[in-house]
Amino acid sequence: MNARSRRFIVHIDIDAFFAAVETLLDPTLKGKPVVVGGLPHERGVASTCSYEARRFGVHSGMPLAKAHELCPQAVFVRGNHQVYQSFSEAFFRLLREYTPDVEEASLDEAYLDLSRCGHLYPSFSRAARGLKARIERDLGLAVSVGAGPNKILAKLATKKAKPGGYFEVEPGGEEEFLRGLDIEALPGIGPKSQVILRLLNVHRLGDLWGLPRASLRALFGLEGEDLYLQSRGIDARPVVTRVTPKSVSRETTFLRDIWDTRLLLAHLAYLCDRLTLALRQGCLYAHIIEVKARYSDFRTEARRRLMITPRQEMGDVFRIARELFLPLFEGSRLSLRLVGVKASDLVRSRPRSLFEPYSERGERLGAAVGEVRDKYGFGSLLTARERMLEPLYSLEKERGFVLKTASLTR
DNA sequence: TCTGGGGTCCTAGGACCC
């Protein structure tokens, strides 16, 4: 098969992304264990940690307190998502110079389909290696790159390449490559599925080949079908260049559980404000608004509403969020550790409704508020309700109570 | 150890319709 007709997928992943950016911004962190996600006494988990921290057994998803216990000398930073966002944008801009067929798998992870660009690259492998070198030079961040005839093989190749390497699964080499991999490596196999598979004495992808398709289907549903195929390196999923996100959400876990309804509503308003800002920036309207509450016992409940007319404005979204939230909260006897709000079933433009006159005033107000905030920061303009949070926030900041988020003043 | 925030996708069950 020549290079022109072969499918060639590249998967690329920035190593320890948030920690790497922090080290770039503050070179004194170089060579030190770095944990991004919060300060050790705060509620939360590590979102990223440097390879130096991993040597102590720290990993992402680990509670901060535990990370501190394992590695007290680590540097703990809260992190700054706006900075990561701008690095991510630069990352994807560079990738799109190589091909328009780029899928944003996350902030720091992408799939590229080079197949359509065969005429540009005499050797796909060389193009992939060149891309890796280019990213590292221009961004100053180490990346791992995997390549293969489809997404699953490219992704697994990247795992093999970590940290900082390049690995390619060549045609014919799939079986040998896959056989010995731990089932944990397969995306989609989380803790729950692992328990089930290990009980069946399935530990490596090769072991999975012994299970009939019907058994996997019975055990895992549609996910089982994927398991059957992906464990054999079969994957027809295309690289998708998505234009519209499926959902947008904002949520906060408080440093201390909250019981005060007024305070909770004020925070809900603040989240709706941030959410609608994101919707406006993306020119998105939501058919579904959902509110989430996590109680002091860690139980989580959500309530959603489907709307015929999609919404974007703060006034509409908050009114609905509040109507969903109050019965949820008042029905429980517990204080809350988390509130969240989510918009989904998103559309690009708002269809005109015959029965609801289009609120030009509301849209213009939203746009104006957005402009001021883009220029002077989110905290430059707050609703009266959000102002309620401010004294409380500054009052208790030193003691590290209530609000972890510094976004109010950002 | 005490459990983030932002996402995607799937499933089960009830309502409703024909």
Place this chain on the structure above:
DNA sequence: TCTGGGGTCCTAGGACCC
């Protein structure tokens, strides 16, 4: 008067990923 079956929509929740 005690009753089917299939399809679709909607809600709630959960597994999983980075």
